Amino acid sequence: MIGLDVGSTTAKIVKIESGEVKYQITSTHNWKDLVKGIEKDDIISTGYFRNSVPHRASVTEITAAIYGVSHYFSDVDVIVDIGGQDTKVIDVKRNNFIINDKCSAGTGAFLEFIAGYFRMDLDELGRLHLKADRIPDINNTCGVFAISEMISQLVAGYSKEEVIAGMHYAFARRVSSMIPQAQIIVLIGGTVKNEGMVMALRDILKKKILIPTEPQIINALGALKYYC
Template sequence: MTKPCFLGVDIGSLTVKAVLLDAGQRLLTRGVVPAGYGGQEAAEALVARLLRECGLTPDEIAYTVVTGYGRVRFATADEEVSEISCHARGAFHLCPAVRTVIDIGGQDSKAMRLDAQGRVVDFAMNDKCAAGTGRFLEVMAAALDVPIEQFGALALQSEHPVAISSTCTVFAESEAISHIARGVAKQDVAAGLHQAIASRVLGLAARVGLEAEVMLTGGVALNVGVVAALSRQSNQRITVPADPQTVGALGAALYAWHKGRR
C-alpha cells in the first residue's frame, strides 16, 4: 500500500456524498450524486469515479466509514457512524469555532451543539415531518414552477413576504397555491415559504441552544434564501462552508482517518 487514503461516504435520502482524504488529512477529492434507488449503487459508482480521478485503486483505501440513512446498505464499509457525529466532526474540522451545527438534508434536519473539543454535547432531529427539510423546498419550488437552484434567490427579491401558517408540507403547498391564485407575486410566496422553513428549523435548534458560531450544512445550505431567513430570524451570523453537502462525508472520512491511520 503506497499511499493509503481514507474514505467517507454519506448516503442520504436524495443524494450520495463521498470524500477522500490522504494520510495528512488533506482533501484528495469529493463528489455528490443523486441517490437513485436505495443509494447503494450510486455510492459505489461515485466512489469508483473518485478513485479513478485520483489514480487510486480500491486496495489503497485504508479505512471506510459510512453514514446517512443508507449506511447499513454499503457493504464495503469498515464502520458506520451516525450522521450526528459525522456532521459535527466535519463542521468542527472546517471551523473549530463552531458551537452549533444545523444540517438540513433532504428528509431531515438536525441541530447539534458542540463543546470546545468538538464533541457533541446535545442534538435534536426533526420527527415524522418533512416540514423543515429540503424536500419541503423541492415540493414548494415545483408548486411555484421555479427551478430549485433559483428558488432562494427568488425569495430574496421579495419586499412583502406572505405568511405561510401551515407547518405541514402538503397543506403549505395548497396554501402557497391559493396565494398564487389570488394574484400574490411569486417572490412574496417564495419568501413566505423560506421564512416558514427557517422558523421551523430554528425551533428545532432552540432545543439544543443556538450558540455562536453557527454553521449551516447539508444541501439546503446552498439556498441563499434559507440562509438569509435563518440569519435574520435568529440574529446570528450563519456560516456556510464551501461545499456544505459534503460535510457529513468529510466527517465520516475524518473518522476513517482516525481509525485507519496505523
C-alpha cells in the same frame, strides 16, 4: 481512505490529498459509481444507508457532522444539518441533539415540494427569493396546508417570488424553533445551498451563522476524519 455519505437523496464521497479536500456528489441511487475501484476496507460510511453499503467502519451522522465541521470551524455552539428527509440540530456545547424526522416540515423534501408546485428546479427558489419586494405571512410548512396558503397569497396579489420568500421564512421559523440558545451556528447539508432559506434563517435568528464552502459534503468528510 475515503468518506462515503449515502443520504436519503444524494451520495457524497470525500478524500484528502496533500491536505486538499476533494469530493464527488451524485444521486443516492448512483452511489456505486462513486466507489468504483475502491476497496471495501478503504471506505468509512455514514448517512441513511451507511450500513447498507460496503465499508470498513460506519459512523453516525451526528458524529460525522461534528468531525466534519471541526475541519473548518474550531469554535461552534450548534450544528444544523438540513437534509432531504430530516433535520438534525446538534448542540455541541451541551452534548445533545434533536432530530426532526416525522414529517417533511423543515426538511429539503418540503422545499422540493414547493419547487414542484411551481414547476421549477430546486435551485431556482433561492434566486427568486432575492427578487421579492414583500414577504407574505405564511405559517404552514406541511403539505396540503402550505399549498392552500400559497394559493391564497397568490390570489391576494403577491407575486410568485414573494410567495416563495414567504415559504422560506415559514421554513426558517420551523427550523429555528429547534435551535437552542447559541451564539455560533453552523449550517450544513444540501438544503443550505438555498440562499433564500439561509437569508430568512439569518434574519430570524440574528446570530452568527457560518457555512462551509461545500456544506453538502461535511458528513462524508467527518466520517473520514473520525476514523483517520
